[in-house]
Amino acid sequence: MTKELVLYTNPQSRGRIARWMLEEVGVPYSTEILEYGGSMKSPEYLAINPMGKVPAIRHGDQVVTEGAAICAYLAETFPEAGLAPRPEERASYYRWLFFVAGPMEAAITDLKVFGVEPEPEKQMMAGYGSYAAVVDNLSHWFNTNAYVTGERFTAADVYVGAQVNWGISFGTLEKRPELIDYAARVADRDAFRRATEMDEALVKEKA
Structure with a gap:
């Protein structure tokens, strides 16, 4: 069953x-x-x-x-x-899945929500270092890779893509061309459109 x-x-x-x-x-x-x-x-x-x-x-x-x-x-x-990683994709799959769930979200929350960021001499104590370091790191990856694992969409792109999409939409993530392009790629999927339509319909019901 x-x-x-x-x-x-x-x-x-x-x-x-x-x-x-x-x-x-x-x-x-x-x-x-x-x-x-x-x-x-x-x-x-x-x-x-x-x-x-x-x-x-x-x-x-x-x-x-x-x-x-x-x-x-x-x-x-x-x-x-x-949508699971192939053996040769596991390194980048887990790397970026946990990077965005951990350091990136923490950096965005600290700076963009609470308005604080570690002073330069204390950045080594923060898992993300600085907001700029986080954005630079992610942007560098998508300068040369279409998706989290390279050229194939995986489950990691659902999480990373959602966070990048929201960050760009709400102004918590710098609107760099490579990140904008990545957000557009992952959003151009039938599953994304279906899910969005479902949730938007629920929001309208509550309005």
Whole structure:
């Protein structure tokens, strides 16, 4: 029997990453929409994710939280989708998946949300060093590579692509040509369009 697959999300959240990945995988799933400060903090949902945040997925009796982890889990669980890394792609796949989920998000949050950045003499103590270093590093990769692993779209591009797309759209990431081009490439996918249409429809329902 096929295990039940449930997405816990809010259309105005990082849950969009998980929905995009589910649409890429192409397997049936149901959706539970949670409200900030309400059902997201309910005892029922806290039993699934004690952080009280989305996204999360439940696959049978397995629970996965965090956008990058969800992308990796679904790629490995449903290999027929062809989104998991090949042996020769694993290095760049994991490198950039964790770089964007860790150093890049931390650098963007610190500088663009909280307005702080480590002083030069203290940057060695921060995992990301500086915002400029993070953007330079990512931009350098996409100067010579179409996707995270080179020339093939993988699950890592769902996560990295979503973060780059949002960063450019909301002004938290420098609008460099190579990043703009990458964001456009990953957004030009049927699964991305389907997922976006679903979430935008939910946003309109709430308006």
